[in-house]
Amino acid sequence: MAPGDAPKASEWGSLDAIASYVRSCTRCTLSESRTLAVPGEGSQFPSIMFIGEGPGFNEDQQGRPFVGRAGALLEELLALVPLRREDVYITNVVKCRPPENRDPSPDEVKACWPFLEAQIRLLQPRVIATLGRHSLMRLFPDARISDRHGTIMKWRDGIIVFPLYHPAAGLRSTRLKEALQEDFVKLPQAVIAALDSSRGASQTSGENDDSLDELDGGDDPQISLF
Ligand code: URA
Numbered sequence: 207m208a209p210g211d212a213p214k215a216s217e218w219g220s221l222d223a224i225a226s227y228v229r230s231c232t233r234c235t236l237s238e239s240r241t242l243a244v245p246g247e248g249s250q251f252p253s254i255m256f257i258g259e260g261p262g263f264n265e266d267q268q269g270r271p272f273v274g275r276a277g278a279l280l281e282e283l284l285a286l287v288p289l290r291r292e293d294v295y296i297t298n299v300v301k302c303r304p305p306e307n308r309d310p311s312p313d314e315v316k317a318c319w320p321f322l323e324a325q326i327r328l329l330q331p332r333v334i335a336t337l338g339r340h341s342l343m344r345l346f347p348d349a350r351i352s353d354r355h356g357t358i359m360k361w362r363d364g365i366i367v368f369p370l371y372h373p374a375a376g377l378r379s380t381r382l383k384e385a386l387q388e389d390f391v392k393l394p395q396a397v398i399a400a401l402d403s404s405r406g407a408s409q410t411s412g413e414n415d416d417s418l419d420e421l422d423g424g425d426d427p428q429i430s431l432f
Contacts, residue, residue: 218324221250227321228301229269234317236302236310242269246297246325253397253432255295255331256280257322257341259372260310266303271296272373279373279383280337283390293432295329297322299344315344326365332400334365335393338372356389358399366403368396397431 212233218224225245231237244261247270256272264274272280272291281291300310300318310318322344326334336342339351345367346359359367370390376383 212320213324214320216324216327218328221246221325221328224321224324224328231301231321234302234314236300236304236314239305240302241266243301244269244271244298244303245301245321246271246295248291248295249293250295250329252293252295252329252331253400254289254333254335254393255297255326255329256335256337257344258296258298258337259340260298260300261303262307262374263303271298275377276373279376279386283373283376283386286387286390287393287432289393289432295325295331297325299341310340315340319344330363330365332366332404333368333393333396334361335368335370335396337370338375341372342367342369355385356392358396360403364400364403366396366400368393394431 212227212231228243228245231243237243240261244265258272258276261271262274262276264277265271271277280296284291284294299322300314301321302318304310304314334345336345342349342351342354345361346354349359349369351369351371354369355371357369359369361367368389371382371386373386376386
């Protein structure tokens with residue numbers, strides 16, 4: 207396969223296949239300056255998938271998403287839900303570090319989209335939590351993070367998108383950190399909205415539906431929202 211021709215989103219068989227392609231990808235010039243590509247990591251069956259902007263210095267060194275200061279804040283915010291990073295899936299819009307942490311260019315975002323799209327298809331999260339402006343704009347090009355953060359948006363295939371400020375913004379501004387804290391505790395509501403919308407869809411199609419059992423745990427205390 208030529209470097210420019212990534213398989214279509216529907217052609218990837220596994221997250222590992224995506225990760226190994228990403229690690230040697232040369233579809234854009236970010237590959238020339240990266241140390242390690244950062245495909246993403248976490249639960250293979252996540253209710254929530256977090257999408258950040260792109261790897262920073264620490265992520266580029268370690269090949270893992272959100273392992274620097276922004277990552278520490280992300281873990282602190284997840285604990286409010288409460289969740290751990292291994293309960294969710296974490297990735298980025300671009301999988302290689304933009305030099306000097308600049309914004310990824312539209313061409314770079316476009317070159318990396320087949321990987322993110324394939325990850326979404328394979329993981330089928332109930333909720334995509336976008337972290338920051340670039341991530342939200344990848345899914346909703348006209349949306350403004352300042353208007354939409356902490357609100358429930360419907361994307362395709364019944365997936366709910368829940369926009370959040372980027373944790374790095376929370377490190378710079380107390381106001382945005384407080385907004386992040388308030389929004390993170392609302393994440394279960396986004397998962398409930400996703401369960402409700404899939405329940406509506408399956409009732410319309412006449413299927414059996416057990417999402418309400420999932421919601422209240424049914425008789426099994428081990429089953430929870432996440
Ligand atoms: N910021 C991001 O957007 N992604 C990371 O992985 C780390 C910092």
